[in-house]
Amino acid sequence: MSDYAIGVDLGGTNLRVAAVGADGNILARTVLETEVSRGRDEVINELCDAVTQISRQLAQAAQKSSVEANGALLGIGVGVPGLIDSETGMLLESPNLPGWNDYDVQGEIERRLQTSVILENDANVAALGELWLGAGRGMDSLCLYTLGTGVGGGLILQGRIWRGWNGMAGELGHVNVEPQGHACGCGSWGCLEQYASAKAVARMAGEALAGGADTELREVTNGALDSLAVYKSAMRGDPVAKKIFERVGRSLGKALAAMINGLNLPLYVVGGGVSAGWDAFAPAMFDEVRKRSFVYAGTTGRDGQALGGRQRSTRIVRARLGGDGGLFGAARLPMMGKALAGVSPAVSSPARPL
């Protein structure tokens, strides 16, 4: 067996843990519900128990197999939602994990498991996972949008996570797409998150119903509006549901166009639960990107191939790893080593007068 790492993806609703070989194969895995309401100590207990269990499973499997012995554990990588101080491994702030602010998650897990742990933001690890084994395989840079309950983002530049000056880079859901749009939890308004998240899809459907729109959503959803129901209605041709997903696509297209013009990366990946509605929103998204980004329109034909005379196209694709992107990315962290996994801009020396 090759050397392996343990990846942990700690979400607001699920806790996924897997041992992943250096070749990308899952050697053992488990998924538990995260009962955030039971408090952080309980969740950390469960997390550590799950890691210990996975290690035991591996040891037992190795005992049974007379051919190959276990490889070495390279470390544990943990993806968590929230703002992390990458120097200290402190979770500074997390809207999805109430009561965890200013908590030394990395130190606590290290203390309990007596092994080294690398903590990283969940969207960043999902981006790293897609780069390693998903849509970005073979590339060295990409930008990931995760359309989940909210909208998150991760940037990988030249093989490393881009954390930014304060570790706050990748807040792609809070880019403005509607100048006077819906108020956002971040304090701004008209953010992408208000038009392209699962919550936003449900809200827009609710607004349409409240406005008396003629739509099957009134009957099929039975009052329980969720983004999947709206997607299914859109695919059945319901004009109101179609319009909602078109708005998702146009909003995402505006945000993408700005990123493409600004960064000129080779690849933009769209993941998260709402990306399952790709067929319903992608046509509007591509249309908007083409209209608003001359970098995209100038490099990429309507077939997605590089335009004549250009060597390189700009690709926008669906994520490939589904809910496992974060798990693979978390496992990848210890394989890369802390310094290689992420990069923050170096503190420059004060400018000297000429």
Ligand SMILES: [Zn+2]
């Ligand atoms: Zn916002």
